[in-house]
Amino acid sequence: MRRASMIAGGAVLGIAGVIALPRPSTPQQVAVAGNSAAAGSGTGSTASAAEETTPGTAASSASTRAASTKPAARTVTGSLATDQYGQLQVKLTIRNGRITRVGFSTFIANDGHSVQIDQTAAPVLIRETIAAQSAHIQGVSGATYTSDAYQQSLQAAIDKAGLNA
Amino acid sequence: MGTAVSISVDPGSGDAAAAIADACAVLHAADETFSTFKAGSALSRHRRGELREEELPADMLEVLELSARAARLTGGFFDPWAMPGGFDPTGLVKGWAAQRAARCLREGGVSAAMVNAGGDVACFGTAPWRIGVRDPGDPERLVCVADVREAIATSGGYERTCELLDPHDRLPAARLLQATVVGEDLALADAYATALVVRGERGLAMVDETPYEAVIVTRDGRMLATPGFPIAALQPGSRATAAG
Numbered sequence: 379m380r381r382a383s384m385i386a387g388g389a390v391l392g393i394a395g396v397i398a399l400p401r402p403s404t405p406q407q408v409a410v411a412g413n414s415a416a417a418g419s420g421t422g423s424t425a426s427a428a429e430e431t432t433p434g435t436a437a438s439s440a441s442t443r444a445a446s447t448k449p450a451a452r453t454v455t456g457s458l459a460t461d462q463y464g465q466l467q468v469k470l471t472i473r474n475g476r477i478t479r480v481g482f483s484t485f486i487a488n489d490g491h492s493v494q495i496d497q498t499a500a501p502v503l504i505r506e507t508i509a510a511q512s513a514h515i516q517g518v519s520g521a522t523y524t525s526d527a528y529q530q531s532l533q534a535a536i537d538k539a540g541l542n543a
Numbered sequence: 544m545g546t547a548v549s550i551s552v553d554p555g556s557g558d559a560a561a562a563i564a565d566a567c568a569v570l571h572a573a574d575e576t577f578s579t580f581k582a583g584s585a586l587s588r589h590r591r592g593e594l595r596e597e598e599l600p601a602d603m604l605e606v607l608e609l610s611a612r613a614a615r616l617t618g619g620f621f622d623p624w625a626m627p628g629g630f631d632p633t634g635l636v637k638g639w640a641a642q643r644a645a646r647c648l649r650e651g652g653v654s655a656a657m658v659n660a661g662g663d664v665a666c667f668g669t670a671p672w673r674i675g676v677r678d679p680g681d682p683e684r685l686v687c688v689a690d691v692r693e694a695i696a697t698s699g700g701y702e703r704t705c706e707l708l709d710p711h712d713r714l715p716a717a718r719l720l721q722a723t724v725v726g727e728d729l730a731l732a733d734a735y736a737t738a739l740v741v742r743g744e745r746g747l748a749m750v751d752e753t754p755y756e757a758v759i760v761t762r763d764g765r766m767l768a769t770p771g772f773p774i775a776a777l778q779p780g781s782r783a784t785a786a787g
Contacts, residue, residue: 515673515674515675515685515688516551516657516673516674517549517551517657517659517664517666517672517673517674517675518659518662518674518675518676518677518685519659519662519663519664519674519675519676519677519689519695519696519697519723520662520676520677520679520697520721
């Protein structure tokens, strides 16, 4: 079965979506929808899109439309955290004392792919991707889990920003 | 903590980009209404008793009704009213919203799609989707692969985001490592999966009497399934091995 794949992120209950699920042997379009953090305003407005040409790799190029910027936004970067999957560093955007966006300033997966992402969902989807590649499947069902490295870096960024989480 | 949602579509003849945008809007709207993090969400206001019945949004009424139905169907082993912080339908809402997003894609003319909300999957299309069931002991391994036509949900005793309580005595109860349920409605599949983890192996008979099918991993690593579970492949290398 040949299925073109277009993947987008959305938010449910707080945070959300990334993208880059490889479909071996199928060229795919990858779209990333912006969204809000748990404590955010729900007005994520950045989107990037990438055309994937190499099967089995994450999005390799991306163009980004700039978010509409309001005054008084600042960004804070968390500690660089490492786990068995790679390295990541959380970046928060804060406006009026509220987190309006959670992203990554660094995200390097251990399989050597530098992944174009800026959403909190990355640790989950990276794992989905790893599992999907090995079993010729199209998705993974599993209970939600979050990465310790992600939480660690996120907490550091929150502490640095002087916010209460 | 929020959840990641990925949407995969076979565009067919429909305008996939527009349908995906609509599906994302559905998910964001669900987040606005049901966020437990946002003090101003309808759910937060409902939990604080600030909304009169006639002020509840239609989606909230629908989720309340669905919650009551799920509690009844699971014999009370899934009960959003018995959560530590008061009424919390978060588990259901994730599946409910993903299913709604999938319906939105279908109505947008997309011929096949899969919406994966943090491991709870709603899908449609002429052929089933091959969905791996995560190994509870290792997120990079699978215990089996299922052919899924409508919905598949998994609950695990390893979840850290919400501790599973037995609604009957409100004590922590994770009697299984993991339960996965396949069926028509994703929210109910998720309710059955959670109920199974809380109730344990004996819950399989309960699910077997419904149109839903389940596969579970017991705490001693055995894998058991209802006879109709659509297993496409076993993964012999996984830590949980099939029981004979």
